[in-house]
Amino acid sequence: MIRGLKLTTMFLGFGALGVGGGWAMGLFAGEVSDGATRLDVTAQATKLDPVDIDVDVDISVLARNGRCDFEAERRVALAASADEWLRLSAGSGELSVQGREGLTRVQAVARACASDERALDELTLTLERVDRDVVLSAHYPDRSRGWDNEYARLDLVVEVPLHMAVDIDDSSGSMEVGGTGETRIDDSSGSILVRQVEGPLWIDDSSGEIDVRGVSGDVEIEDGSGEVDVTDVLGTVRVRDGSGSISVFEVQRDVVIDSDGSGSISVRDVRGDFRVGRDGSGGIRYSGIGGQVDIPRDKRDRARGGR
Numbered sequence: 001m002i003r004g005l006k007l008t009t010m011f012l013g014f015g016a017l018g019v020g021g022g023w024a025m026g027l028f029a030g031e032v033s034d035g036a037t038r039l040d041v042t043a044q045a046t047k048l049d050p051v052d053i054d055v056d057v058d059i060s061v062l063a064r065n066g067r068c069d070f071e072a073e074r075r076v077a078l079a080a081s082a083d084e085w086l087r088l089s090a091g092s093g094e095l096s097v098q099g100r101e102g103l104t105r106v107q108a109v110a111r112a113c114a115s116d117e118r119a120l121d122e123l124t125l126t127l128e129r130v131d132r133d134v135v136l137s138a139h140y141p142d143r144s145r146g147w148d149n150e151y152a153r154l155d156l157v158v159e160v161p162l163h164m165a166v167d168i169d170d171s172s173g174s175m176e177v178g179g180t181g182e183t184r185i186d187d188s189s190g191s192i193l194v195r196q197v198e199g200p201l202w203i204d205d206s207s208g209e210i211d212v213r214g215v216s217g218d219v220e221i222e223d224g225s226g227e228v229d230v231t232d233v234l235g236t237v238r239v240r241d242g243s244g245s246i247s248v249f250e251v252q253r254d255v256v257i258d259s260d261g262s263g264s265i266s267v268r269d270v271r272g273d274f275r276v277g278r279d280g281s282g283g284i285r286y287s288g289i290g291g292q293v294d295i296p297r298d299k300r301d302r303a304r305g306g307r
Contacts (some may be wrong), residue, residue, distance in 0.1 A: 067151065068113035070120040074154070076127040077107040080134045082161040082181065087130075090170040091138045093153035099162040099179025106134050108158040114141075119152040163198040174208075182217070191226075200235065209244075218253075227263075236272070245282070254291070 080086070086106055088097065093113075106127065114120040122141040127134070138154045153173070160166065163181040173190045177183060182199035185192060191209045194201060200217035203210060206224040218235035221228060225243045236253040239246055245263040248255050254272035257265055257279070264282040267274050273291035276284065276299070284299050 067115070068111075070114045070117055072112045072120055072123075074110040074112055074123070074125045075108070076125050076136070077105050078127045078129065078134060079104060080106045080161060080164065082164045084164065085133045086158075086160055086164055086166045087133050087135045088158065088166060088168045088170075089135075089137045090156055090168065090173075091140050091154060092172045093138075094155040094173045095158075095168070095170055095175045096156070097158045097160065097166055097168065097175075097177045097180065099164060099181075100159045101162045101179075103159060103161045106136065106158065106160050106164075108136060108156060110138065110157075111155040112153075113155070114152040115150040119150060123152055123154055125154070125156075165199070 081104065086097075093110075108125060108127065110123075110125055112120055112123040114123060119141045122139070124139045125136065126139065127136050129135070136158065138156060140154075141152050155173075160180065162179055165182040166177070166180045167184045168175070168177070168186065170185070170187045170190070172188055174193075175185070175187065175190060176193045176195075177185070177197075178195035180197055180199075183194065183197050183201045185194075185201075185203045185205070187203070187205045187208070189207045192203060192205060192211070194203075194210075194212045194215070196214040198216050201212065201215045201219045203212075203219075203221045203223070205222070205226070208226045210221060210223060210226060210228045210230075212219060212221075212230045213232055215233045215235070219230060219233050219237045221230070221238070222240045223242065223244070227244045228239060228241060228246045228248075230237050230239075230248045230251075232250045234252045236256065237248050237251050238256045238258060239248070239260075240258045241263070242261045243263055245266070246257060246260060247266045248270075249268050251270045251272070255267050255270050255274045257276045259278040260276070260280060260282070262281045265276065265279065265284045265286075267284075267286045267289070269288040270286075271290040274286055274289045274293050274295075276295040279296050279299060284295055286293065
């Protein structure tokens with residue numbers, strides 16, 4: 001394999017490349033200035049029956065929320081292994097990323113929804129390899145022309161080899177992640193649900209509820225607003241939160257709340273220490289702490305144990 005080879009897979013899109021049929025763009029390799037070899041999409045399109053694009057992903061797991069005046073599907077796939085990273089840039093829309101046992105590729109299906117055909121045509125997916133990373137990107141219409149009442153989104157389902165490491169950059173919409181390896185999530189808004197991560201988990205979120213269950217490594221969460229619920233972690237849990245309640249249960253090492261602007265804190269069944277750095281408004285409840293407890297002095301008299 002040529003170092004730096006980027007493979008952009010074929011995609012299927014009834015609205016993007018033709019009405020009434022499926023099309024796949026022709027792909028050709030060409031040299032670029034950075035020394036990598038890139039596959040460029042030419043203007044030549046070849047008729048392709050949809051059954052020839054074998055991406056076994058069930059998009060019905062996504063709820064149909066909001067308007068969808070013009071709709072199409074986008075499908076991509078690329079061979080990959082669990083010891084690689086998936087770098088995912090998702091944009092706006094619902095997102096599901098799931099590790100699947102026995103899978104030997106990254107595969108994705110997106111439901112493209114737009115207010116008009118022009119915007120639908122510009123909603124695309126690319127999947128390529130950059131060194132040892134697999135890069136999946138969602139592409140959206142140019143917003144510089146102004147949107148008025150227009151809209152465009154990609155609701156995306158991604159499947160990866162079980163315990164593959166993932167790095168997700170998402171702007172808005174609900175997200176579900178499960179069965180992955182080391183996981184990093186950078187999200188602007190929308191709820192985040194994470195299940196069964198084999199490795200550490202890092203989340204940076206501006207707003208929206210965060211629900212985490214089953215992580216074999218450390219968990220670090222930085223959250224602007226919204227409830228934070230974390231359960232069943234083999235490592236240490238560290239949280240920095242602006243507002244919203246924080247609940248952390250069943251942790252094998254320490255629980256550290258570095259800062260909390262407002263909202264209650266509830267912690268129980270922790271084998272290590274429980275520490276709170278700076279806390280604004282809201283009570284603190286804890287029980288079943290195996291190590292030391294260190295909370296702000298002004299909260300000590302009001303802190304209560306119990307479930």
